[in-house]
Amino acid sequence: MEPVLIIKNLDKSFVGVHAVDHVSFECFPGTVHVLQGENGAGKSTLLKMLSGMYHPDSGEIILKGESMRFRHPKDARKQGIAMVYQELSVLPELTVAQNIFLNQEKKVGSGFFLLENRMVEEAKKLAGKYGIEIDPYARTGDLPIAQQQMVEVLKALSVDPEILILDEPTSTLTVTEVNKLYSIVQEIVSMGKTVLFISHRMEEVFKFGDRATVLKDGKLVGTIKLSDVTESEIIQMMVGRELKDVFPPKLKDKTTEVVLKVEDFGDGRAFMDINFELRKGEILGIGALDGQGQTPMLRAIAGIQHHTTGAVYLNGEKLNYQKARKALRLGIGYVPEDRKLQALCLEMSVGENLSMTSMRRRQTFGFIQKKKEKKQAQDMVKQLNVATPSLLQSVFKLSGGNQQKVAIGKSLEDMPKVLLLNEPTRGIDVQAKQEIYKLMRKLANNGVAILCYTSDMMETIGLCDRVITLFEGRITGELSGAEITEEIIMRGAMNVKGTSRKEDC
Amino acid sequence: MEKTRKPWLFADRHNRSLLYRRKSEVLLVYAFVIVMIIVAALSSDLFLVTRNLRNLLNSNVGLLIVTFGQLFVITLGGIDLSVGAVISVVNVTTVTLITDDPATWALAGVAGVVCGAVIGLINGLLVVKGNMQAIIATLATQTVFFGVALFIMDTPSGSLPSELSKFITKGWNYTVPVLIAIVITIVVWFLMNRTRFGRSVFAVGGNEQAAESSGISVVKTKMLAFMTSGILAAIAALYITAYATSGNPLIGESYVQRSITTVVVGGASLAGGKSSVMGCIAAVLILGIINNLLNLLGISSYYQYVLQGVILIGALAISASRSRK
Numbered sequence: 001m002e003p004v005l006i007i008k009n010l011d012k013s014f015v016g017v018h019a020v021d022h023v024s025f026e027c028f029p030g031t032v033h034v035l036q037g038e039n040g041a042g043k044s045t046l047l048k049m050l051s052g053m054y055h056p057d058s059g060e061i062i063l064k065g066e067s068m069r070f071r072h073p074k075d076a077r078k079q080g081i082a083m084v085y086q087e088l089s090v091l092p093e094l095t096v097a098q099n100i101f102l103n104q105e106k107k108v109g110s111g112f113f114l115l116e117n118r119m120v121e122e123a124k125k126l127a128g129k130y131g132i133e134i135d136p137y138a139r140t141g142d143l144p145i146a147q148q149q150m151v152e153v154l155k156a157l158s159v160d161p162e163i164l165i166l167d168e169p170t171s172t173l174t175v176t177e178v179n180k181l182y183s184i185v186q187e188i189v190s191m192g193k194t195v196l197f198i199s200h201r202m203e204e205v206f207k208f209g210d211r212a213t214v215l216k217d218g219k220l221v222g223t224i225k226l227s228d229v230t231e232s233e234i235i236q237m238m239v240g241r242e243l244k245d246v247f248p249p250k251l252k253d254k255t256t257e258v259v260l261k262v263e264d265f266g267d268g269r270a271f272m273d274i275n276f277e278l279r280k281g282e283i284l285g286i287g288a289l290d291g292q293g294q295t296p297m298l299r300a301i302a303g304i305q306h307h308t309t310g311a312v313y314l315n316g317e318k319l320n321y322q323k324a325r326k327a328l329r330l331g332i333g334y335v336p337e338d339r340k341l342q343a344l345c346l347e348m349s350v351g352e353n354l355s356m357t358s359m360r361r362r363q364t365f366g367f368i369q370k371k372k373e374k375k376q377a378q379d380m381v382k383q384l385n386v387a388t389p390s391l392l393q394s395v396f397k398l399s400g401g402n403q404q405k406v407a408i409g410k411s412l413e414d415m416p417k418v419l420l421l422n423e424p425t426r427g428i429d430v431q432a433k434q435e436i437y438k439l440m441r442k443l444a445n446n447g448v449a450i451l452c453y454t455s456d457m458m459e460t461i462g463l464c465d466r467v468i469t470l471f472e473g474r475i476t477g478e479l480s481g482a483e484i485t486e487e488i489i490m491r492g493a494m495n496v497k498g499t500s501r502k503e504d505c
Numbered sequence: 506m507e508k509t510r511k512p513w514l515f516a517d518r519h520n521r522s523l524l525y526r527r528k529s530e531v532l533l534v535y536a537f538v539i540v541m542i543i544v545a546a547l548s549s550d551l552f553l554v555t556r557n558l559r560n561l562l563n564s565n566v567g568l569l570i571v572t573f574g575q576l577f578v579i580t581l582g583g584i585d586l587s588v589g590a591v592i593s594v595v596n597v598t599t600v601t602l603i604t605d606d607p608a609t610w611a612l613a614g615v616a617g618v619v620c621g622a623v624i625g626l627i628n629g630l631l632v633v634k635g636n637m638q639a640i641i642a643t644l645a646t647q648t649v650f651f652g653v654a655l656f657i658m659d660t661p662s663g664s665l666p667s668e669l670s671k672f673i674t675k676g677w678n679y680t681v682p683v684l685i686a687i688v689i690t691i692v693v694w695f696l697m698n699r700t701r702f703g704r705s706v707f708a709v710g711g712n713e714q715a716a717e718s719s720g721i722s723v724v725k726t727k728m729l730a731f732m733t734s735g736i737l738a739a740i741a742a743l744y745i746t747a748y749a750t751s752g753n754p755l756i757g758e759s760y761v762q763r764s765i766t767t768v769v770v771g772g773a774s775l776a777g778g779k780s781s782v783m784g785c786i787a788a789v790l791i792l793g794i795i796n797n798l799l800n801l802l803g804i805s806s807y808y809q810y811v812l813q814g815v816i817l818i819g820a821l822a823i824s825a826s827r828s829r830k
Contacts, residue, residue, distance in 0.1 A: 325717075325721075328720040342712075342714045342715060343715050345707065345708050345712045346711065356708055356720075359705075359721075363700075366701050367695075367699055367700050368700060368701060370699065410719065414720070
């Protein structure tokens with residue numbers, strides 16, 4: 001059979017990151033082709049090049065024997081590659097039909113007036129063709145998420161593409177909805193089209209997929225027929241990276257003093273039945289792929305977001321907090337994942353940012369004690385080794401690594417007992433990363449209990465004394481010591497049971 | 506010990522240069538004030554005359570105080586369109602209450618400030634509890650309270666005892682208005698730069714999420730900022746009333762646009778999180794000098810509107826080109 005899509009030596013770098021490194025593979029008509037890899041393996045970048053969002057640095061995309069250059073997602077759609085994005089992009093106020101034909105409306109003549117009826121007819125025809133049941137008149141925002149996703153799929157199918165790209169389409173769906181999607185995908189494939197598919201659920205990879213391409217650190221590991229391999233073999237292909245950053249030594253003696261206890265914690269949506277203990281002086285890692293409920297969970301523990309079930313105990317005392325203010329006061333510091341959007345006031349100075357959380361402790365009748373504030377901020381800058389010419393420097397003029405240090409320093413000013421870190425090293429250079437590692441260990445050694453999520457699996461392995469793995473909002477395992485290996489974390493993070501072939505022999 | 510200490514000039518040099526860089530925009534505005542003074546002095550012989558300069562100062566104290574109120578809300582990332590209505594309501598209320606009996610003077614003053622605080626409170630509640638945008642909420646309250654002002658007094662009328670208005674606007678050989686301006690400036694500067702409240706205003710305007718997760722009460726900060734704006738507008742109204750010596754339900758109209766202009770010209774970002782008390786003073790001077798000069802040259806006041814609008818557009822353009830949001 002002739003491949004419909006050939007990817008040849010595709011290459012893409014961002015500043016400092018080789019996101020996709022000379023990757024080549026082929027897709028055949030009438031098959032479902034799965035892309036697999038850890039966080040940051042390059043899957044999304046690759047798909048975005050295929051859909052015209054990014055431009056490859058070098059390499060070729062050959063569709064039906066013709067080399068393609070996409071300047072815009074519109075070009076890719078016109079040539080027959082349509083993508084359904086992970087985040088829903090339907091407009092809730094429009095009807096289903098209006099959404100499907102958005103920006104390709106049926107028009108009268110030169111196109112000032114739209115033909116609403118024609119669009120409804122076409123939408124019905126399109127949905128019927130793939131066996132999808134949907135009301136074209138419905139307001140899209142009123143539909144359940146699964147149906148909204150069908151609107152997205154139909155929107156992509158409306159251009160009659162050769163290649164349909166689905167980026168984690170099942171992450172928000174229930175089991176019956178996944179089965180429905182499966183039959184629709186089968187319908188699409190039976191018409192000779194190709195579906196490119198990303199999923200973190202191993203069972204779905206095997207259920208949906210015919211062939212799989214595995215990426216690791218932007219490089220191609222291999223393309224395989226899924227009927228020839230087991231789940232464990234795929235995981236083994238995905239892992240096996242080198243520890244390339246230097247991590248400070250881990251805790252020697254196991255600490256036993258529990259500082260934070262989380263019991264049956266859940267918000268009924270993103271995370272549930274969370275039970276774990278955080279001990280004094282340790283770094284506890286969360287081993288998970290992106291979007292498994294770790295961020296809502298951390299935010300809920302920090303009191304920024306509500307929870308519906310369970311409780312959090314700090315030093316044995318049940319916490320009754322509704323607001324971040326309260327949690328901070330009780331000694332739970334949180335460093336959010338997006339320092340620019342969530343942690344820092346960029347226009348304000350380093351000193352002002354650092355002292356924001358602890359203002360109330362350095363005041364008399366509402367007046368800020370300038371001298372005390374300056375001294376504390378200076379101490380913090382020195383401790384964290386923030387490279388800033390002065391406390392008066394605006395934060396936005398600092399480098400990403402130094403901004404991150406200020407963001408962490410901000411939550412340290414109030415002397416927390418527990419520090420929650422969400423992606424503490426996102427978007428900063430290697431040297432700054434190492435400084436953050438050292439800082440985290442230093443804090444732990446000083447008795448702070450740290451709970452940390454990072455999307456870089458190697459950091460979780462190199463940094464954490466214990467790891468809990470999270471999959472779809474539930475804890476799937478707890479590891480410590482020598483158990484903390486990439487493979488075991490990945491098993492937990494992808495909820496794969498059973499032993500690997502290597503251990504079998 | 507003496508030996509290790511560096512000469513003061515070099516002690517913190519880096520700090521100093523940074524301080525200047527951070528304040529460079531404010532210095533720029535002051536440079537513009539000086540340019541304006543030179544231009545004005547060259548264009549009219551009447552400008553640098555004691556009587557004219559006195560006039561220039563005491564006619565702009567009201568605008569300065571409203572500007573300070575607006576400053577709090579704009580730094581917060583909002584905008585207060587109701588300051589004009591506050592001024593009108595306070596103006597007609599005080600004129601109605603005041604008689605020749607000095608006891609009523611204090612009563613009217615207190616009543617005026619309470620009016621301002623209440624309108625500020627309503628604005629704050631609409632924004633915080635009603636989840637409305639500041640621009641819409643205050644647009645609504647502005648309309649309501651201009652209506653209230655017209656209800657209390659439908660045509661310009663009434664008058665203040667002349668000894669009262671003379672004392673406030675010309676007392677002690679014109680030092681009273683200057684003293685009022687200085688005292689209020691000091692209070693506002695301290696509020697903005699040396700108190701938790703002021704810091705919180707900057708933080709909420711700079712990044713609401715970060716402020717909330719830093720333990721700052723966003724709700725309280727917003728409420729207080731709107732109330733401060735209302736109170737300062739009311740105090741301004743007392744001065745403006747003394748200056749006008751009579752009641753006029755439409756007296757506050759022009760102050761909305763003028764106070765926004767001065768805050769923005771003074772270096773504030775309409776996105777919030779960035780502003781300057783000292784910059785406001787310079788901006789009020791710039792607007793005052795322009796109006797004064799146009800009057801001296803006998804140019805129609807219609808041109809003042811055109812010019813003020815153009816200045817606001819210019820300041821907004823500069824502010825927008827600098828903002829990275």
